[in-house]
Amino acid sequence: MRLEILTPEEMGSVDRKAVDAGPLDGYGLMQNAGAVVAAAILERFAEAEGFLVLCGPGNNGGDGYVVARLLVERGVQVRLFAETEPAAGSDAARARRACPVEPKSYSEFEPVERWLVVDALFGAGLSKPVEGREAAIIERVRTSGLPVVSIDLPSGVSGLTGKPLGAAFQADLTVTFFRKKPGHVLVPGRQMCGELLVADIGIAETTLNRAECKTWENHPALWRAALPEIGISAHKYSRGHVAVISGGATSTGAARLAARGAARAGAGAVTVLSPANALSVNAMHLTSIMLRRADTVEELEAFLSDRGPSGAVLGPGAGTGERTRSFARSLLDRAGAAGGLVFDADAITAFRGDPETLFAMIKASAAQVVLTPHEGEFGRLFPGLEDAPEVSKVERTREAAMRSGAAIVLKGPDTVVAAPDGRAAINVNATQHLATAGSGDVLSGIIAGLMAQTMPAFEAACAGIWLHAEAGRVFGRGLIAEDLPEMLPQVLQSQFPEHVR
Ligand SMILES: NC(=O)C1=CN([C@@H]2O[C@H](COP(=O)(O)OP(=O)(O)OC[C@H]3O[C@@H](n4cnc5c(N)ncnc54)[C@H](OP(=O)(O)O)[C@@H]3O)[C@@H](O)[C@H]2O)[C@@H](O)CC1
Ligand SMILES: Nc1ncnc2c1ncn2[C@@H]1O[C@H](COP(=O)(O)OP(=O)(O)O)[C@@H](O)[C@H]1O
Ligand SMILES: [K+]
Numbered sequence: 067m068r069l070e071i072l073t074p075e076e077m078g079s080v081d082r083k084a085v086d087a088g089p090l091d092g093y094g095l096m097q098n099a100g101a102v103v104a105a106a107i108l109e110r111f112a113e114a115e116g117f118l119v120l121c122g123p124g125n126n127g128g129d130g131y132v133v134a135r136l137l138v139e140r141g142v143q144v145r146l147f148a149e150t151e152p153a154a155g156s157d158a159a160r161a162r163r164a165c166p167v168e169p170k171s172y173s174e175f176e177p178v179e180r181w182l183v184v185d186a187l188f189g190a191g192l193s194k195p196v197e198g199r200e201a202a203i204i205e206r207v208r209t210s211g212l213p214v215v216s217i218d219l220p221s222g223v224s225g226l227t228g229k230p231l232g233a234a235f236q237a238d239l240t241v242t243f244f245r246k247k248p249g250h251v252l253v254p255g256r257q258m259c260g261e262l263l264v265a266d267i268g269i270a271e272t273t274l275n276r277a278e279c280k281t282w283e284n285h286p287a288l289w290r291a292a293l294p295e296i297g298i299s300a301h302k303y304s305r306g307h308v309a310v311i312s313g314g315a316t317s318t319g320a321a322r323l324a325a326r327g328a329a330r331a332g333a334g335a336v337t338v339l340s341p342a343n344a345l346s347v348n349a350m351h352l353t354s355i356m357l358r359r360a361d362t363v364e365e366l367e368a369f370l371s372d373r374g375p376s377g378a379v380l381g382p383g384a385g386t387g388e389r390t391r392s393f394a395r396s397l398l399d400r401a402g403a404a405g406g407l408v409f410d411a412d413a414i415t416a417f418r419g420d421p422e423t424l425f426a427m428i429k430a431s432a433a434q435v436v437l438t439p440h441e442g443e444f445g446r447l448f449p450g451l452e453d454a455p456e457v458s459k460v461e462r463t464r465e466a467a468m469r470s471g472a473a474i475v476l477k478g479p480d481t482v483v484a485a486p487d488g489r490a491a492i493n494v495n496a497t498q499h500l501a502t503a504g505s506g507d508v509l510s511g512i513i514a515g516l517m518a519q520t521m522p523a524f525e526a527a528c529a530g531i532w533l534h535a536e537a538g539r540v541f542g543r544g545l546i547a548e549d550l551p552e553m554l555p556q557v558l559q560s561q562f563p564e565h566v567r
Contacts, residue, residue, distance in 0.1 A: 130186025
C-alpha cells in the first residue's frame, strides 16, 4: 500500500529525481498529470455541459492548460481564465502555448449553470495567503454552487498543514499525484479536497527512498505484523497485565473505562488501583477486572513488586495533585524493561508547571511511554508548540516526541502519532461520534492493553487509535464511551481474524 505521505518539499525532490532519471521530463510529467485529471473529470462528471478552467501562474496552472486542451480535443466546451503568463521557458509556458483556448482575464469570469470549475490556480507552490482577485473568484464559485475539481490541492489549502491560507476552494474532487501530502489528510484540508484521487503520472516507485520516509497514513498495514498473537499455552498473566490508577470516590468512571479498553484490547488481566475512599464504588462496577487499594506510593510499589504488571494507565480521573505526580515518578522508576505506560489527561496536566522534569524521567526510564494529550493538554506540556496558522500538526507532534522522549498521540479528528525517532502517522478513520466524554479514557486503556502484550509504543499507539476510531465508526450514532470497548471484539474479529484463535 502507498501509505507514505510526502510534504510538498519532499514531493518536489521526488519530481526532480524522476526527471533526472528520465525518460519523462517535467513537461512529460505535466502532460500525464493533465491527462489523469481530464480522465477523472470526464468519468465522474459526464453530465457537465462545459468547463471553466482557472489557471494560476505556476506549474499547477500548467496542468490546467493541459486539461483544457485535452477537454477541447474531446469536443466539449471550455473557457479558460488566467491573469499572469507563466514564466518564459517554463513547462507551464509550453503547456499554455499548446492550449488552443485563449485565456480570458479573471474579471470576465462568470459561472455557467451545469458547468464545472477546474481549479488550477495554486498547488504545491502556494506561498502566501490567497487574496484579491483570486479570493473573489473563489467566492463567486462558492456562491454559484458549481462543482469544483481541484488539481493537486484545493487552491488556498496548504499542502503542508492542511489549513487554508486566505481564501480556499471547497472541492468535490481533488486529483493529486504519486502520494498524498499532509494537507490531504489533516483537517480541514481533508474535507476541503472532497473525494481524493491519488494518480500515477509515470514517476517510478524507485524514485522514492522508502527508508527516508518518516510519515504515513495510519493503516493496519503499518502495524498488523506487531499485533499481539495469543499463544496456545497462554495464561492470563502471560497475555499482559494492565494496572489502571483510579481517582477518588467521585471520579472513578474514567479509570474503569480505561480498564475496560485494556481488557478488550486483549490484556489477560487488568487491575484498578483505587484510593481507599473509592474502593466500594469501584467494587460495585467491576467484575472480571480486579481491584486493589493504592492511596500511597508505597501501596503502588507493593503492587508493582507483587504483580509486575506489563502496562499501566495513569491520568484519567486521577487528579492533578501530588498523588498523580508521585505515582508517575514511581511507575517510570519501577516499570521493567517490557513495561508500557500511558499517561493521559490529569497525568499530563499534573506536570504543566514543570514538563522538563517529566521528560527527564521519561528519558531515564526503562519503560516505553505514550502520552495522549488533546490540544488543551498538549499546550500545557509543550509551550511554544501550540497550534498556529502556518505550523503543521505533524511537525508539532514530532517535535513534542523528540522533546519528551515519549510517543505522542495528539488527539482530534486527525489524530497524529509521533515517536522520538521521528516516525509519524496521521489517522484518518475517526468519526465525530468519538467526541463524547470518556472516549479518550478508553483510548488510553486500549493503547496500554496493546503495550502490555509487548507491542512497541509507536505501533501500539497507531493500532490503538485505529481500533478506537473503527469501533466508533462501526457503532455510529448514539455512541457513548462505554460502547467503545464493547465494539472492539467485532472490529478485531472482522479485521484481524487470524489473531482470534
Ligand atoms: N514538479 C513537477 O514535476 C510536477 C508538478 N506538477 C504540478 O505543479 C504544481 C506545483 O507547481 P509550482 O511549484 O510551480 O507551484 P504552483 O502551485 O503552481 O504555484 C506557484 C505560483 O503561484 C504563485 N503563488 C503562490 N501562492 C500565491 C498566492 N496566494 N497568490 C498569488 N500567487 C501565488 C507563486 O508566486 P511566488 O511564490 O513565486 O511569488 C508562483 O508563481 C503541483 O501542484 C502540480 O500541480 C505536475 O505538473 C506534475 C509534475
Ligand atoms: N470531531 C472528532 N472527530 C473524530 N474524533 C474525535 C473528534 N473529537 C474527538 N475525537 C476523538 O475522541 C477522543 C476524545 O478524547 P478526549 O479529548 O481525551 O476526551 P475525554 O477526556 O472525554 O475522554 C480522542 O480519541 C479524539 O481523537
Ligand atoms: K489547485
